[in-house]
Amino acid sequence: MTPAPTRDPGHLTLALPKGRILEDAIALLSQAGLPLTMPEKSRALRHEFPGVTVLELRNQDVPVYVDLGVADAGIVGKDVLIESGRTVYEPVDLRFAGCRLSLIREVGADGDITRVGTKYPRAARTYLNARGIPAEIVKLSGNIELACLTGLADAVVDLVQTGSTLRANNLEEVDVLFHSTARLVVNRAALKTRRERLRPLIERLRELTSQ
Amino acid sequence: MxxxxxxxxxxxxxxxxxxxxxxxxxxxxxxxxxxxxxxxxxxxxxxxxxxxxxxxxxxxxxxxxxxxxxxxxxxxxxxxxxxxxxxxxxxxxxxxxxxxxxxxxxxxxxxxxxxxxxxxxxxxxxxxxxxxxxxxxxxxxxxxxxxxGAALEVGYPGFVDAVLEDAGLHGAARAALHDAIDRKSGADVDLLCGQFGLGGDTRRTLHALTDLYGGPEVLDAAQALARGTRAQEAVAHLRHVAALYAGPLLFDLGVSRRYDYYTGLTFRAYxxxxxxxxxxxxxxxxxxxxxxxxxxxxxxxxxxxxxxxxxxxPELVLALDLAAADAARAQGLHAELAWTDDRTELQAFSAARGIHRWASTQGGTLTFQSATEVTL
Structure with missing residues (x-):
């Protein structure tokens, strides 16, 4: 349903990605003064706390919920945010969940790049266009490295955290598209209509991440 | 079809x-x-x-x-x-x-x-x-x-542009910073400042633009950032407008969407x-x-x-004849005309349509009867 217009104007709805980021996000937000605790393992996807509702989502869905205003704010990786193409405010770099989006090829590959496998078609397209590389993009959902190893693609664009998966598969990073960390994202109208709650939260998060 | x-x-x-x-x-x-x-x-x-x-x-x-x-x-x-x-x-x-x-x-x-x-x-x-x-x-x-009940918020995309101009930014660098500032992304402002070799005061000023929203105090903060005449005139103009308006206003001077289209203030209501x-x-x-x-x-x-x-x-009634419909409408009611004399059919329709009263004229006067108590 539509976000209830009867909701207490001070109430916050937050969109958080399930999984590992959720724990870090809850820890950081409670340090910043929100009355949140890690929800018990359960099938519940919506968690109620005093004055705050937490929606537990797939990370690609966080920018959608925030842009459309169903959630007032959320936490999501910059990689997912760029790929979403959504126009939300991103006032704080939370400096965790660090990784980089890289162009990866088999060690020693030096032929033209004609086909690129990726979970990030928008970012890959922007990168390739900026370099004038007329490669085809194949949208994949997981284990992107295999695309390179099987000849489905002659390069892949994927996230790299430590690089150990690459080394184990005889792959190497050729270039870095961008570095990503978790961001606080805020709906454009909510930042204004709920600023009594959001502004102090932003300030506190900046202090905690020392900016 | x-x-x-x-x-x-x-x-x-x-x-x-x-x-x-x-x-x-x-x-x-x-x-x-x-x-x-x-x-x-x-x-x-x-x-x-x-x-x-x-x-x-x-x-x-x-x-x-x-x-x-x-x-x-x-x-x-x-x-x-x-x-x-x-x-x-x-x-x-x-x-x-x-x-x-x-x-x-x-x-x-x-x-x-x-x-x-x-x-x-x-x-x-x-x-x-x-x-x-x-x-x-x-x-x-x-x-x-x-x-x-909505709050009005005023912005001035040319203010951001003027501040970027005063910082010596042109072309692609200015466009990229407009976009980062409009998204209030301090991280992207930092990244771009690094790319374009901007440091110190300029970087602080551009960061400050991402926080220039709130009540009338925003105009003071904006004035402190405005170095060139263009930026100063924008703030002075907003003060003038705010004084003439004299009602409660929110401000966001970090708004820079369509800065090349708008030539003055912009506003929206939340x-x-x-x-x-x-x-x-x-x-x-x-x-x-x-x-x-x-x-x-x-x-x-x-x-x-x-x-x-x-x-x-207004209440909707079923009029059994044209004169009754006219008379009912003259009283401010809405009237649908009966299309048949079959009262069972009319009663079923009235129930489905939520009509409680039937209007008819007897001897030239408008009379009503309850749709559920009509004698068949």
């Missing part, structure tokens, strides 16, 4: 239709009382690469091979009308419009349709703090008129609990340089802000 309608379009059914018509009547009445005369412009336009919404407008090809667009915003269309029909005014020219718009690229999402309705005004041919304040007053009056603006507008220059400013309200957004506050409707 398909039973479906294209994504992003919708049917409007009677109770909502009545509410939409009531809102249209309230707003057009208000705009008229302020001297804004109504115009209609075609929904079919010649496609043009210079149209600000060209990339997102629906395109059609007519039998002569001419590419046409479906109207995607009103300001450009009204501007065309002014240039051709009122090239010499008299100015200021106050016009109002209402109608449908279509956007090709719009996803069918919550509050974002591909076919939607706007009502709005344009105040053309003058450029002054008083005309900006008039539009803020009218915007506030429009929201009051339809019963939406209704509590609805995370999308219900009204938006600003000052622009028409092709040829004539100044203009205006705003539009989204009918579908207003409906969401009002969520189900249906206006009271």
């Amino acid at each position: 398909s039973a479906f309608i294209p994504e992003g379009t919708r049917d409007v059914l009677p109770p909502e239709w009545a509410q939409r018509e009531a809102i249209r009547a309230q707003l057009s009445g208000l705009f008229s009382r302020w001297g804004y005369r109504g115009v209609e412009v075609p929904a079919l336009e010649y496609a043009s690469a210079h149209h600000p919404q060209d990339a997102v407008a629906f395109k059609l090809i007519d039998s002569g091979g001419q590419v046409l667009s479906l109207r995607s915003e009103f300001t450009t269309a009204v501007g065309r009308l002014v240039r051709t029909r009122y090239p010499h005014g008299p100015f200021p020219l106050r016009l109002q419009y209402s109608g449908r718009l279509w956007l090709r690229a719009q996803n069918s999402e919550l509050g974002r349709l591909r076919e939607f309705n706007q009502l709005g005004v344009e105040l053309i041919g003058v450029e002054s703090a008083r005309s900006d304040a008039e539009l803020l007053h009218l915007a506030a009056a429009a929201l009051r008129e339809v019963g939406v 209704a509590p609990g609805l995370n999308q603006p219900v009204l938006g507008g600003g000052r622009y220059a028409l092709e040829g340089g004539l100044p203009g400013a205006g705003f539009a309200l989204g009918l579908e957004r207003l409906m969401r802000a009002l969520a189900g506050d249906l206006p009271p409707e």
Whole structure:
């Protein structure tokens, strides 16, 4: 349903990605003064706390919920945010969940790049266009490295955290598209209509991440 | 025939239709009382690469091979009308419009349709703090008129541009920073400052732009950042407008969306609990340089802000003859005419339609009987 217009104007709805980021996000937000605790393992996807509702989502869905205003704010990786193409405010770099989006090829590959496998078609397209590389993009959902190893693609664009998966598969990073960390994202109208709650939260998060 | 309608379009059914018509009547009445005369412009336009919404407008090809667009915003269309029909005014020219718009690229999402309705005004041919304040007053009056409690927020995209100019930024660097500042992304401002070799004071100033929102105190903070005359004049102008308006205003001087289109202030209205603006507008220059400013309200957004506050409707009765229908209508009731003498059928219809009373004339006087107690 539509976000209830009867909701207490001070109430916050937050969109958080399930999984590992959720724990870090809850820890950081409670340090910043929100009355949140890690929800018990359960099938519940919506968690109620005093004055705050937490929606537990797939990370690609966080920018959608925030842009459309169903959630007032959320936490999501910059990689997912760029790929979403959504126009939300991103006032704080939370400096965790660090990784980089890289162009990866088999060690020693030096032929033209004609086909690129990726979970990030928008970012890959922007990168390739900026370099004038007329490669085809194949949208994949997981284990992107295999695309390179099987000849489905002659390069892949994927996230790299430590690089150990690459080394184990005889792959190497050729270039870095961008570095990503978790961001606080805020709906454009909510930042204004709920600023009594959001502004102090932003300030506190900046202090905690020392900016 | 398909039973479906294209994504992003919708049917409007009677109770909502009545509410939409009531809102249209309230707003057009208000705009008229302020001297804004109504115009209609075609929904079919010649496609043009210079149209600000060209990339997102629906395109059609007519039998002569001419590419046409479906109207995607009103300001450009009204501007065309002014240039051709009122090239010499008299100015200021106050016009109002209402109608449908279509956007090709719009996803069918919550509050974002591909076919939607706007009502709005344009105040053309003058450029002054008083005309900006008039539009803020009218915007506030429009929201009051339809019963939406909303906060008005003012921005000035040229202020961001002036601050970036004062920082010595041009071309692609300035465009990239506009985008980062508009998203209030301190991290991206840092990244770009690193790329373009900007440090110290400049970096702090650009960061400060991402936090320039809130109440009137924002204008003081903005003044402290304004070094060049352009930036200073923008702040002075906003102070002047705010003083003339004299009501509560929010400010966001980090807004820089369409900074190359707006030539002065911009504003929007936020209704509590609805995370999308219900009204938006600003000052622009028409092709040829004539100044203009205006705003539009989204009918579908207003409906969401009002969520189900249906206006009271007069009672509907079933009239058994034409004279009874006329007499009932003369009393302010709504009357549907009976189409048959079969009272069982009429009773079934009354139950389904929620009609409680039947009207008839006996000996020239209007009499009512309860629809459930009619003797068959």
